[in-house]
Amino acid sequence: MSERPTVRVDVAERRTVRVDLAERGYDIVIGERLLETAEDVLAPVVAGRRTVVVTDAVVRDSHLPRLAQALERLDIRWDTVTIPVGEGAKSFRDLEALLERLLDLGIDRSTVLVAFGGGVVGDVAGFAAALFMRGIDLVQIPTTLMSQVDSAVGGKNAINTRHGKNLVGTFHQPRIVLNDVSVLESLPRRELLSGYGEIVKCGLIRGEREFGWLEEHAPALLAFDSGPLIEAVRMGCETKARIVTADERDRGDRALVNLGHTFAHAVETEAGHGALPHGEAVAAGLAAAAALSARLGHCEPSIVHRLRSHLRNAGLPDRIAALASNRHWNSGAILGHMSHDKKTVAGRVHFVLLRGIGAPFVDGSVPPNAVLEVLDNECRRG
Amino acid sequence: MSERPTVRVDVAERRTVRVDLAERGYDIVIGERLLETAEDVLAPVVAGRRTVVVTDAVVRDSHLPRLAQALERLDIRWDTVTIPVGEGAKSFRDLEALLERLLDLGIDRSTVLVAFGGGVVGDVAGFAAALFMRGIDLVQIPTTLMSQVDSAVGGKNAINTRHGKNLVGTFHQPRIVLNDVSVLESLPRRELLSGYGEIVKCGLIRGEREFGWLEEHAPALLAFDSGPLIEAVRMGCETKARIVTADERDRGDRALVNLGHTFAHAVETEAGHGALPHGEAVAAGLAAAAALSARLGHCEPSIVHRLRSHLRNAGLPDRIAALASNRHWNSGAILGHMSHDKKTVAGRVHFVLLRGIGAPFVDGSVPPNAVLEVLDNECRRG
Numbered sequence: 001m002s003e004r005p006t007v008r009v010d011v012a013e014r015r016t017v018r019v020d021l022a023e024r025g026y027d028i029v030i031g032e033r034l035l036e037t038a039e040d041v042l043a044p045v046v047a048g049r050r051t052v053v054v055t056d057a058v059v060r061d062s063h064l065p066r067l068a069q070a071l072e073r074l075d076i077r078w079d080t081v082t083i084p085v086g087e088g089a090k091s092f093r094d095l096e097a098l099l100e101r102l103l104d105l106g107i108d109r110s111t112v113l114v115a116f117g118g119g120v121v122g123d124v125a126g127f128a129a130a131l132f133m134r135g136i137d138l139v140q141i142p143t144t145l146m147s148q149v150d151s152a153v154g155g156k157n158a159i160n161t162r163h164g165k166n167l168v169g170t171f172h173q174p175r176i177v178l179n180d181v182s183v184l185e186s187l188p189r190r191e192l193l194s195g196y197g198e199i200v201k202c203g204l205i206r207g208e209r210e211f212g213w214l215e216e217h218a219p220a221l222l223a224f225d226s227g228p229l230i231e232a233v234r235m236g237c238e239t240k241a242r243i244v245t246a247d248e249r250d251r252g253d254r255a256l257v258n259l260g261h262t263f264a265h266a267v268e269t270e271a272g273h274g275a276l277p278h279g280e281a282v283a284a285g286l287a288a289a290a291a292l293s294a295r296l297g298h299c300e301p302s303i304v305h306r307l308r309s310h311l312r313n314a315g316l317p318d319r320i321a322a323l324a325s326n327r328h329w330n331s332g333a334i335l336g337h338m339s340h341d342k343k344t345v346a347g348r349v350h351f352v353l354l355r356g357i358g359a360p361f362v363d364g365s366v367p368p369n370a371v372l373e374v375l376d377n378e379c380r381r382g
Numbered sequence: 383m384s385e386r387p388t389v390r391v392d393v394a395e396r397r398t399v400r401v402d403l404a405e406r407g408y409d410i411v412i413g414e415r416l417l418e419t420a421e422d423v424l425a426p427v428v429a430g431r432r433t434v435v436v437t438d439a440v441v442r443d444s445h446l447p448r449l450a451q452a453l454e455r456l457d458i459r460w461d462t463v464t465i466p467v468g469e470g471a472k473s474f475r476d477l478e479a480l481l482e483r484l485l486d487l488g489i490d491r492s493t494v495l496v497a498f499g500g501g502v503v504g505d506v507a508g509f510a511a512a513l514f515m516r517g518i519d520l521v522q523i524p525t526t527l528m529s530q531v532d533s534a535v536g537g538k539n540a541i542n543t544r545h546g547k548n549l550v551g552t553f554h555q556p557r558i559v560l561n562d563v564s565v566l567e568s569l570p571r572r573e574l575l576s577g578y579g580e581i582v583k584c585g586l587i588r589g590e591r592e593f594g595w596l597e598e599h600a601p602a603l604l605a606f607d608s609g610p611l612i613e614a615v616r617m618g619c620e621t622k623a624r625i626v627t628a629d630e631r632d633r634g635d636r637a638l639v640n641l642g643h644t645f646a647h648a649v650e651t652e653a654g655h656g657a658l659p660h661g662e663a664v665a666a667g668l669a670a671a672a673a674l675s676a677r678l679g680h681c682e683p684s685i686v687h688r689l690r691s692h693l694r695n696a697g698l699p700d701r702i703a704a705l706a707s708n709r710h711w712n713s714g715a716i717l718g719h720m721s722h723d724k725k726t727v728a729g730r731v732h733f734v735l736l737r738g739i740g741a742p743f744v745d746g747s748v749p750p751n752a753v754l755e756v757l758d759n760e761c762r763r764g
Binding site for chain 2: 096133135162167169250
């Protein structure tokens with residue numbers, strides 16, 4: 001163990017969001033320098049139990065020493081397993097390799113798996129925790145803004161197949177989620193902004209107060225001012241938690257978290273997966289969803305302008321054409337990808353639209369020609 | 383469609399067992415010639431929905447034409463996908479191949495998967511249904527006695543890894559289970575007896591009335607007398623259903639269904655997986671569990687004698703030594719395998735023991751030397 005004094009952060013600086021799922025309910029704890037002081041948060045789950053930290057080489061090298069301080073103080077037996085860096089690890093091959101590695105370690109059903117990394121680590125480790133001996137306890141410690149506000153909350157995990165992203169997976173709720181905003185300072189700017197795209201989505205879902213707060217505080221939180229950053233992560237987690245609580249298994253209203261995502265997924269498919277940061281596609285998708293809502297007369301056009309303005313000010317694309325400077329986007333091709341979306345049921349594409357800020361709804365009967373008109377405009381340069 | 387008249391069976395000849403799991407609850411319907419008359423049972427789940435029957439080549443060739451009659455009358459779009467015959471299909475490779483095949487078919491989340499076959503088909507198809515777009519509806523139509531009374535009930539599925547059997551899987555309850563006892567007539571005698579091993583286990587768990595009934599009716603049901611066969615399957619399903627209802631996720635009392643299985647799994651590991659029909663290992667395991675219970679003073683030795691006598695009369699092994707005539711069983715090796723059982727938590731082997739017929743309990747503190755003594759005796763010839 002290290003000799004240097006540990007940094008203590010007052011517990012009062014932490015914020016907690018409860019995901020209220022009865023016996024599967026859990027807390028999301030948000031704060032600064034949580035990793036090295038996490039033993040009190042982790043203790044109710046991991047004290048006295050063997051623990052395996054699943055991570056990748058980048059996160060291990062950047063952040064594991066800090067988490068290790070807390071684990072060492074808990075005096076438990078813990079191991080680290082790494083999976084490959086990047087989206088390619090969301091494969092059958094890497095999932096199988098992780099499960100075999102866990103079996104090699106001789107762990108049993110009382111072992112706790114800690115997913116320590118970005119969305120890919122959360123997905124693969126979460127999936128493995130769901131399947132290992134039909135389910136062992138999982139702790140999520142996401143290290144990107146995107147995973148802190150989105151993928152680590154709600155229990156979904158998945159891998160990709162040659163048919164598309166996230167088509168194979170499970171629901172497996174974590175026992176606790178630790179969101180340490182201090183780890184975000186090491187993120188590339190573009191990745192931070194990508195995560196902010198999901199936060200903008202949450203503001204639009206929630207209402208005028210939340211969206212207005214983001215308009216005011218985006219510069220500070222994107223400059224790593226920890227107070228606004230913690231509040232933005234808290235709002236994002238609370239938004240996701242409320243929707244997940246109402247519809248854990250994604251049978252209905254959970255679709256609301258997909259505001260912007262029908263467009264985003266189609267754009268990502270057209271670009272080739274991994275070519276764009278997800279949150280940039282979401283930002284352009286939010287603009288398209290708002291434009292479609294206005295085009296169909298569901299909301300005021302001023303909302304579209306206000307949203308585009310906020311996205312631009314934050315440094316995010318405000319339309320599909322702003323996504324990749326040298327690309328010509330084909331609106332027809334994007335429309336075609338939508339019919340293969342996982343949310344498509346019996347051939348109908350379901351869009352999340354806006355009646356206003358804070359008033360999202362699902363519409364399964366949008367005329368394709370309206371979508372194409374909007375796409376034509378969103379894809380047009382200048 | 384066939385021109386021959388369909389055989390109609392009066393619905394009154396059917397028996398139904400309810401698995402009472404609130405919103406995941408479902409019926410197990412048991413009867414004769416159910417396959418070709420199943421449309422009324424299947425309609426509430428599959429009417430108007432695309433359906434994929436997952437089976438293997440043997441079951442497809444023997445029984446699919448009969449099920450097809452019911453599906454044709456439902457006037458739905460249905461496809462058949464086969465997986466390889468045998469335990470080898472419980473692998474990552476074949477699970478992945480099945481999921482890719484389902485994606486090739488372009489099915490969506492509203493599609494119903496029908497697992498039509500023995501335990502392997504039920505496991506692989508059930509696992510695929512759990513993972514496909516994070517879960518689609520599943521119907522179990524088991525075609526072996528073992529799967530009708532055991533593996534198709536309770537929602538467990540799994541595949542094997544090089545570390546052992548069933549170490550990777552999920553819980554995914556079916557929407558309905560159809561047990562057509564008529565398909566059992568095509569089973570090899572040894573496979574029928576293997577399934578009967580699980581029914582004996584259920585009789586021991588349930589009580590004097592059920593065990594006594596089996597002692598009286600085993601000859602008739604093993605000769606395919608449909609009345610007693612339906613009743614035995616009903617009793618087996620009811621036993622499993624009660625235990626699953628009390629502990630769906632296998633946190634406690636569900637362990638009672640593992641009466642005899644700690645011994646059976648260790649014997650199967652020692653023999654090499656697939657070398658013995660599972661139910662034969664279970665029969666020998668039940669005798670060993672009863673002998674251990676008597677050895678520890680938990681039950682009367684007369685129960686052990688009565689159980690061995692019933693197993694012999696049915697044509698099942700009454701001890702480990704009776705399992706494979708030309709093998710020398712090594713009691714120390716079998717004991718060693720027990721410490722690797724999935725049910726072993728924090729190094730403790732949990733045995734299901736008997737205080738009497740109908741009085742099973744879990745004991746996590748059995749002295750290893752008592753187990754070894756019992757194993758020495760069970761492995762001894764003569």
